[in-house]
Structures are given as C-alpha cells and as structure tokens.
Amino acid sequence: MLFQLTDLIKIYGGRRVLDIPELNLEKGDICALLGANGSGKTTLLEILSLLIPPTSGKLRYKDLDIAFSGKNLTTLRREIVMVQQNPVLFSTTVRKNLEFCLKIRRIAPETREKIIDESLDLVGMREFSNEAAQKLSGGETQRVAIARALVCSPKVIFFDEPTANVDVENQDVIERTMGEINDQKEISVMFTTHNVAQATKLSSRVISLFAGKVVPSTYENIFSGKIMEYEDGNKYCKINEDISFLVDTKKTGNVRLAISPLEIKLSSAQDIVPGKGIFRGRIIQLTEERGRVRATIDVGVQVYAFLPGYQAREKALYIGDNVGIQFPVDAVKIF
Amino acid sequence: MHFLIDSLLSAILLLWSFDPDLYFIIYVSLKVSLSSTLLSSILGIPAGFFIASKEFIAKRVVITTFNSLMALPTVVVGLLVYAFISRKGLLGILDLLYTQTAMVIGQVILIFPIVVSLTIAAISHVDERYRKTALTLGATPFQAGLIVFREARFAIIAVIIAAFGRVIAEIGISMMLGGNVKGYTRTMTTAMALEYDKGEFVLGVALGIVLLLISFIVNIFFNYLQGRGRA
Numbered sequence: 001m002l003f004q005l006t007d008l009i010k011i012y013g014g015r016r017v018l019d020i021p022e023l024n025l026e027k028g029d030i031c032a033l034l035g036a037n038g039s040g041k042t043t044l045l046e047i048l049s050l051l052i053p054p055t056s057g058k059l060r061y062k063d064l065d066i067a068f069s070g071k072n073l074t075t076l077r078r079e080i081v082m083v084q085q086n087p088v089l090f091s092t093t094v095r096k097n098l099e100f101c102l103k104i105r106r107i108a109p110e111t112r113e114k115i116i117d118e119s120l121d122l123v124g125m126r127e128f129s130n131e132a133a134q135k136l137s138g139g140e141t142q143r144v145a146i147a148r149a150l151v152c153s154p155k156v157i158f159f160d161e162p163t164a165n166v167d168v169e170n171q172d173v174i175e176r177t178m179g180e181i182n183d184q185k186e187i188s189v190m191f192t193t194h195n196v197a198q199a200t201k202l203s204s205r206v207i208s209l210f211a212g213k214v215v216p217s218t219y220e221n222i223f224s225g226k227i228m229e230y231e232d233g234n235k236y237c238k239i240n241e242d243i244s245f246l247v248d249t250k251k252t253g254n255v256r257l258a259i260s261p262l263e264i265k266l267s268s269a270q271d272i273v274p275g276k277g278i279f280r281g282r283i284i285q286l287t288e289e290r291g292r293v294r295a296t297i298d299v300g301v302q303v304y305a306f307l308p309g310y311q312a313r314e315k316a317l318y319i320g321d322n323v324g325i326q327f328p329v330d331a332v333k334i335f
Numbered sequence: 336m337h338f339l340i341d342s343l344l345s346a347i348l349l350l351w352s353f354d355p356d357l358y359f360i361i362y363v364s365l366k367v368s369l370s371s372t373l374l375s376s377i378l379g380i381p382a383g384f385f386i387a388s389k390e391f392i393a394k395r396v397v398i399t400t401f402n403s404l405m406a407l408p409t410v411v412v413g414l415l416v417y418a419f420i421s422r423k424g425l426l427g428i429l430d431l432l433y434t435q436t437a438m439v440i441g442q443v444i445l446i447f448p449i450v451v452s453l454t455i456a457a458i459s460h461v462d463e464r465y466r467k468t469a470l471t472l473g474a475t476p477f478q479a480g481l482i483v484f485r486e487a488r489f490a491i492i493a494v495i496i497a498a499f500g501r502v503i504a505e506i507g508i509s510m511m512l513g514g515n516v517k518g519y520t521r522t523m524t525t526a527m528a529l530e531y532d533k534g535e536f537v538l539g540v541a542l543g544i545v546l547l548l549i550s551f552i553v554n555i556f557f558n559y560l561q562g563r564g565r566a
Contacts, residue, residue, distance in 0.1 A: 049471050071506075079475040088464045101472045106499060152473055 001063065002027040002048065002188055003048055008057035010043050010212075017043050018054070018212045025190065030182040033192040035209035040221060041192035041212065042085065045158045046208065048190070049082035077226040078105065081154040085161040085192075087145035089133035089217035094125065094144050097133050101152045123177055139170025146177055150185075157181060159191035163198065175202060196304075197219055198287045210256070220304040221259040227252050227334075237332070242300050243279060243326075249334045256335055263331035264305035266295065269322035278326040283319050286312070293317070297325055338536070346541035356518075357538065361545055367435050367513075368503040371442035375450045376495050378443070383454025388480060398455060399484035404448030407519040409441075409507030416441045417514055438522075441508035445550040449454075453497060457490030458483060487560050496557050501551060 010018035018040045019230040020052060025031060025048075033224075046052045047059065053068035055282045058068065058086060063162045089097050098116045100214035107115070120126040123143040128136065136144060142162060147322075149157050161180065164169040179202065193199050199206050208215045226238040227247060237257060269280050281299030288294075293312035295305045303325060317323070343346060349357060418424055419433040420440075431437045459481050469479035484491070506524040513520030515529060523542040530539035 046467075051467055051470055074473065074475050077470060080471070081473075082467075082471045084464055084468065086464075088462060088468055090465070090468075090482065100474075104472070104478055148472065248351075284532050 001025075001226050002029075002061075003059075006058040007059075008047070008054045010040070010047065010052075010060060010288055011055045011179070012043075016212060018047070020057075020212075020214055023207070023214055026205075027188055028182075028186060029205055030178065030189040030203050031207060032189060032203035033207050033209060034194065034199045035192070036194055039209040040212040041209055042160050043212075044080055045160050045190070045192060048156075049080050049158055050077050050128065051082065078152065079155040080158070081149040081152050081156070082158040082160065083142075083145050083162065083332065084163055084262045086138075087141060088142055089136070089144055089148075090131075091134050092132075093130050094120070094133050094136070097144065098148050098151045101148060105152075113321065119150040120144075122150065122180065124173060134285045139174075140176035142166055142170065142174060142291040146174065146294050154187060156188045159189070159192075161192055163193075163195075170243075173298075178202060196294070197289065197294075198286065200294075210258070210335065215258055215333065219255070220261055221264075223259075223301065224254065225255055225257055226254055237334075240300060245332070247328050247332050247334060251334055258333045258335070259303070259327055260331045260333070261294070261306045262303045264303065264325050264327045265304060266297075266307065267311045267324045267326070268315075268316070269324050271324065278324055280322065280324055283317060283321045283323060286317060286319055297323060299325060339540075342540045343538040346544055349356070349541045350539060350544065356420075357541060359518060360521050360523055360526050360542065363435065363520065364524070365549075366502060367438045367442065367509070367522060368499060369433075371439045371446065371502050372450070372495060372499040375443045375446045375498055378449030379447050380454050380491060380545040381494075383451040384458055384480070384484060386451065387458035387497065388483070401448045401452045405408045405452050406443060407448065408476070408507045409445060410511065412441050412445045412506045413502065413511030416444065416508070420512070432512065432514055433520060435513065435520055437512040438509050438520060441512045442502040442505065445508060446501050449501060450494055450498050453494040454491065457487045457494060461486045492557060493561055495516065496553055498552065500550065504546065 001024055001128075003023075005020050005023040006017060008020045008023075009016060033044065034043050043052070044126060050066060050068070050073055058065065061080075064076075066076070067174055090100065095116055098119060098211075099112055102112045102115060105204065117126060118131075121131055123146050125140065125143050125147060128140065128144070133141070133144060133258065142165075146151055146162075160176065162174050166174065168190050175198070178189055178191065181187050189201070217220075223239045225237040225328060227235055227237050229235050229252065233248050235245045235249060235252070236244045237255070239257075242275075249255075279299045281297040283305065284298050284302075285296035286293060288309070291309050293307045295312075297303050297305060307317075350440065351511070368450050386394065387399075389453050416437065417432070419426045420429065420437055421427055422432070431440070466479045466483050469475070469482040469496040474482065504524065506528060509515070509522045509525045510528065513522065515521050515525040521529075523546055530542075531537065
C-alpha cells in the first residue's frame with residue numbers, strides 16, 4: 001500500500017476543507033481525483049505530498065507513519081513530487097531549473113546533463129534548454145515543470161489540474177506524458193481534474209471529492225434537493241418542479257445528493273409510464289470510454305448514465321432518442 | 336538668479352580642479368555611508384527574512400514596530416547615541432564621540448528598521464508557490480528559503496539602495512555624533528550646512544552636484560541589474 005489515510009481532517013480558517021475517514025492508494029496506480037473547485041483536491045494533494053500537515057488524523061506512506069515535524073520529512077519528500085496547477089519555474093534557464101533538483105541530491109555534474117536531456121526529451125522541450133524559464137508560455141511551463149519533476153526520479157508524482165490552462169496541443173503532450181510516466185517508469189501517478197472524460201480516459205481509478213469528502217460516485221450526477229416526508233411515511237427528494245424520487249434517508253430539508261451513473265437504467269420511452277422514480281428524457285450525447293458507453297440524458301436536468309458496451313448496442317441508442325430512465329433507491333447517496 | 340549660475344559654474348570648476356578637501360569630504364561620506372549600509376544589511380536582511388518566513392506570536396506587533404521605526408528622525412537617533420557615548424554616558428569610556436565609528440553606529444540604528452521592514456515586504460511578495468515548489472522538489476527548508484531569497488534578489492538590492500540613499504543624505508546624526516570635524520568627520524551634508532551658515536555657496540553646490548550624481552549612478556546600476564534579471 002502506497003498511502004493510507006485514516007480520519008484525516010484539515011481545517012482552514014474554521015472551515016473543514018477535508019474530512020476523509022479512510023482512503024487507500026495503491027502503488028503503481030494512475031489515479032484521478034475528481035471534484036469541483038473548492039472540493040479539497042489541492043489540499044489533499046498537498047497533504048499527500050507532505051507539504052502541509054493535516055489538522056488531525058493519520059497518514060501512512062509505504063507503511064510508515066508520517067510525522068510532519070519529523071527530521072526525515074525531506075528524505076520522504078524526495079520520493080514524492082507535486083506539479084502544481086500553474087507551476088512556477090525559478091527565474092533562471094530551463095536547464096538550471098532541472099539541475100536544481102540534481103544539485104540538492106548531490107548528483108555528480110557529469111551525470112546531470114544526461115538526466116536533464118532525457119527528461120526534456122520526454123516532454124519535447126529539449127530545444128528550450130537554454131531559454132529563460134519565465135519567458136515560456138503556460139503549456140511550455142507546464143511541460144518543463146513535468147520534466148523537472150521527473151529528474152527527481154520520484155516514486156509518486158501528483159499533478160494538480162495539469163491541463164487546466166493549456167491549449168489542446170500541450171494538453172495532448174501532457175496526457176501522453178502522464179501515461180508514459182506511469183507505464184514505463186513505474187511511477188505512481190495521481191492527478192486532479194474536474195473533467196470527467198479526462199479522469200475516466202487516463203486513470204485506472206477515479207476518486208471523487210465533494211466538499212472535502214470522498215463520495216461514492218463519479219461526481220457527475222450531483223444535485224441539490226429538498227427531502228420531504230409524505231403522508232404514506234415515505235420520503236421523497238425533489239430536485240426541481242418535475243423531478244422527485246423516493247429516497248431512503250433519515251435527513252430532511254435541503255441536501256446534496258449523488259445518483260450513481262452505473263445504476264441508472266435506460267429503457268425505450270414508449271415502454272414506460274412516467275411516475276416517481278421514472279423519468280422521460282432525450283439522449284444528447286453518447287461517448288465511448290474504456291469499453292463502456294456514457295450517455296448524457298436531458299430529463300430537465302442533465303443526467304449521466306454508464307452502460308456496458310454490449311447493452312448500448314442491444315438497445316441501439318442514438319443521439320436524439322427519447323428514453324426513460326430509472327434508478328433504485330440505493331443508487332441515491334445523500335450527504 | 337545669477338548668483339546661483341555663478342555658484343554652479345564655480346562648483347563645476349572646483350570639481351574639475353580635483354580639490355583635495357572636497358574629495359576628502361566625498362570620501363568620508365561614502366566610507367561612513369557604505370559601512371553603515373553594509374552593517375545594517377548584514378544584520379537587517381537576515382532579520383527581515385526570518386520575520387517574514389516564520390510564524391510566531393506577536394509577529395504583527397514586531398512588523399508594526401519596525402514599520403513605525405522607519406520614520407525615526409535622525410536627531411532622535413543622534414540624541415540617543417549621544418547619551419550613550421558622551422563622556423558621561425554608559426559607553427563614554429570608549430571615547431567614540433565625534434568619530435566616524437559613532438556616525439556609523441548612529442546610521443546603522445537609523446536604517447536597520449528600514450532594511451528589516453523592506454526585506455519583510457520583499458520576501459512576503461514572493462509567491463508562496465516558490466517555497467512549496469522547492470520543498471516538493473526535495474529541498475530542505477533552508478534550501479527552500481534560499482530559493483525564496485533568490486527570487487526576491489532584485490527587491491533586496493532595492494532595499495540596500497534605499498538604505499544607502501537614506502544615510503548618504505542624512506545630516507542630523509553626522510552633525511551630532513561626527514561633529515563636522517574638518518578632514519575627519521566632515522561629510523557632504525554637514526559641509527553643505529556649514530557653507531550655508533557661512534553664506535558660501537560654491538562648495539555647497541559642488542557637493543550637491545556630487546550627491547545627485549551618486550544617486551543617479553546608484554539608480555543606473557540598479558536598473559542595469561534589474562534588466563539583467565529580466566533577461
């Protein structure tokens with residue numbers, strides 16, 4: 001096990017920005033951390049990178065309890081590198097930015113050149129080697145920051161929103177590089193994103209964060225709703241005038257909820273009679289992701305559903321088709 | 336008006352003639368000011384860096400105190416140091432009054448708060464991401480501190496120049512602790528004040544020209560360094 005988090009809490013200015021009872025990260029994974037702005041993604045990466053301590057809770061790295069005041073923190077940090085969102089390069093040349101990591105590790109000057117050139121080659125930035133680092137564009141800066149992380153020969157690399165502010169060309173290079181780092185160099189990779197398609201395309205595991213908590217959903221179908229108790233004793237959640245469905249919860253009033261996209265069933269619209277828990281909608285997007293189909297359905301709000309590839313073919317789904325959607329009570333998680 | 340032009344021409348001639356008295360005054364001024372700037376930088380820059388980088392109780396109080404001391408009047412420093420180094424003072428036995436050392440001590444006290452405050456501002460303006468980047472790349476906290484310092488280098492040079500500008504142009508401390516002794520503690524500013532008292536303007540204007548030239552040269556040097564930094 002690479003990282004084990006137990007009862008990890010981080011409080012900033014009286015606000016609980018992270019609250020993770022338990023989370024394990026496996027060695028060798030390429031893992032996506034999915035969440036909206038302010039969901040605690042960067043904070044979690046900074047704690048895992050050993051840059052900031054949690055307010056309380058336990059963090060284990062390679063079966064070792066981390067003491068943030070410990071003397072071996074720098075030694076452990078040298079195995080874990082974080083590439084920040086909008087990374088900063090030191091105000092010197094590209095080459096010297098990379099050389100900094102080797103100098104502080106006391107790598108002999110004669111071997112430094114080779115390591116630096118290899119890393120710059122991997123991100124296609126070798127020709128910029130002697131350029132002033134601060135004159136590079138956003139995408140080039142991001143690529144140099146990745147090369148700089150690689151010369152550290154880390155065991156783990158964290159990328160915070162690696163493609164948030166870069167153009168399509170640089171985005172392709174960065175996504176390909178992340179894959180190569182994981183495949184060829186056997187470095188565990190974790191990246192944050194709010195792009196669901198990117199998360200599912202690149203990673204072997206997706207962890208969703210919502211308001212500082214790990215949520216059992218891919219974050220796509222998250223809604224605000226109001227829970228009301230009916231005369232029959234059942235509770236229904238209403239997310240707008242037309243959509244309300246049965247829920248199993250002790251909570252009442254305003255809540256946030258997630259509907260698991262894996263548990264949403266699609267059926268031909270003519271076969272169903274709309275009622276509570278069954279809704280009529282129209283398919284507005286179909287994409288293929290790792291052998292399964294992601295359908296975006298407009299039912300008044302946008303709902304995402306994942307179907308196995310064979311099921312999508314059997315049902316012969318097309319964009320523009322009217323469909324019915326339904327989901328079991330336990331597909332709705334309330335938090 | 337013509338007397339000003341006459342004084343200006345005579346001053347230029349005086350400078351051109353390499354008058355030894357004039358150049359010795361310039362030498363004393365530069366020696367004392369550079370010494371006090373160097374000393375206050377050695378003490379003040381690390382102090383400012385420490386205050387900016389560390390979190391401790393009463394940090395705001397310390398910063399506010401140093402900011403307030405930036406406005407310290409030179410005559411107050413002169414009086415304070417005089418009280419210690421005059422014959423009756425605690426350090427009277429060292430016989431420092433009316434020496435260049437006394438002037439340096441006074442000037443260091445004057446610009447130490449300026450160096451500390453401006454260094455705090457310079458370090459605080461460096462993006463926090465530099466420190467975090469250095470740490471995540473494997474730097475020790477000390478090495479990460481050096482990276483932050485490096486990124487603030489031009490602002491730090493500006494701090495030193497501001498401190499030098501303050502002491503080269505001050506008169507209160509030089510007069511009260513140096514005593515304006517000819518050939519020993521007479522500086523450009525004290526000499527100018529004396530010439531004014533005598534109603535002689537030629538030497539005063541000549542020294543004024545030199546003071547402005549020094550300020551100009553220092554700023555050209557600073558701009559050159561900033562240009563190199565951007566390149």
